[in-house]
Amino acid sequence: MEEDKVSGKAEPSGWPAKAWSLLSATRNESPLIQCITNFVSMDLMANTLLSAGASPAMIHTVDEIPDFTPHARAVCINVGTLSADWLPAMKLAAQFACQSGKPWVLDPVAAGASGFRLKACLELVELKPTVIRGNASEVIALSKASLGPSKGVDSSHESTDAVEAAKSLAQASGAIVAVSGAVDIVTDGERVVGAHNGVPMMQRITATGCSVTALIAAFVAVDPLHALEATVSALSIFGVAGEMGMNLAKGPASLRMHLIDSLYGLDDAVVHSRVSITSFS
Numbered sequence: 001m002e003e004d005k006v007s008g009k010a011e012p013s014g015w016p017a018k019a020w021s022l023l024s025a026t027r028n029e030s031p032l033i034q035c036i037t038n039f040v041s042m043d044l045m046a047n048t049l050l051s052a053g054a055s056p057a058m059i060h061t062v063d064e065i066p067d068f069t070p071h072a073r074a075v076c077i078n079v080g081t082l083s084a085d086w087l088p089a090m091k092l093a094a095q096f097a098c099q100s101g102k103p104w105v106l107d108p109v110a111a112g113a114s115g116f117r118l119k120a121c122l123e124l125v126e127l128k129p130t131v132i133r134g135n136a137s138e139v140i141a142l143s144k145a146s147l148g149p150s151k152g153v154d155s156s157h158e159s160t161d162a163v164e165a166a167k168s169l170a171q172a173s174g175a176i177v178a179v180s181g182a183v184d185i186v187t188d189g190e191r192v193v194g195a196h197n198g199v200p201m202m203q204r205i206t207a208t209g210c211s212v213t214a215l216i217a218a219f220v221a222v223d224p225l226h227a228l229e230a231t232v233s234a235l236s237i238f239g240v241a242g243e244m245g246m247n248l249a250k251g252p253a254s255l256r257m258h259l260i261d262s263l264y265g266l267d268d269a270v271v272h273s274r275v276s277i278t279s280f281s
Helices: 014-029 042-052 065-071 087-099 115-125 136-144 159-173 200-204 208-222 224-246 252-265 268-274
Strands: 032-036 055-057 074-078 104-107 131-135 176-180 184-187 192-195 277-279
Touching: 014 042, 014 208, 014 224, 014 268, 014 277, 032 042, 032 065, 032 087, 032 208, 042 055, 042 208, 042 252, 065 087, 074 087, 074 208, 087 104, 087 115, 104 115, 104 208, 115 136, 131 136, 131 159, 131 208, 131 224, 136 159, 136 176, 159 176, 159 184, 176 208, 176 224, 184 224, 192 224, 200 224, 200 252, 208 224, 224 252, 224 268, 224 277
Parallel strands: 032 055, 032 074, 074 104, 104 131, 131 176
Antiparallel strands: 176 184, 184 192, 192 277
């Protein structure tokens, strides 16, 4: 990635090359990504990972985690259809990932919707995720550790409303924090980077947010030492696939299909011409 010798920030021209290198590495290495996720998102998450070249494993029972999780390159934990029965498996998988030195990514779906859900998400944050990816309302709820207005999995805020909350959460947790929105915001607590790709209709397809979290896990798996760069690159690449898919789609159902096809078919030229990432600080 190119550096601006004055500010030390990555120049925009360096981001497409970084994003392409991460997608290429995912295709070449096919990292095994364990996903403990919700019933709604399993299909699209698995197909997103497969189309990007990764290998998904939708293993969630606590009995298998000690044998399986240490072999995964990264773990993705999504609390969408959270239950008391699944929470111990999520915690155990996070613990094994940390013990094995593997990255894990948390998707705190509707974190502020209930006391049970907020408490569970905060307990998972204490287990040191590498990346936390949510919408603005979820990130604000985690940062303030409070309940708030919720529209289920949808955000009541814009991503830009959550920049300070994201920086605070990143500083408190040690995680890279990503806030999805019209512009996807990513921060390590000091640096703030924005990914500008995507189309509004992606919000009309359930589990697109869950799926990009899985893609983040795959990118972080192949470059764990640069989690911020991997996170913003995954968000941008997924957004580019949405833009390409939208050119062929007639509505949300066909966009879902064409998004997966477009992610599978992305090449160097498309990534370099369409990735749009900027540094805000």
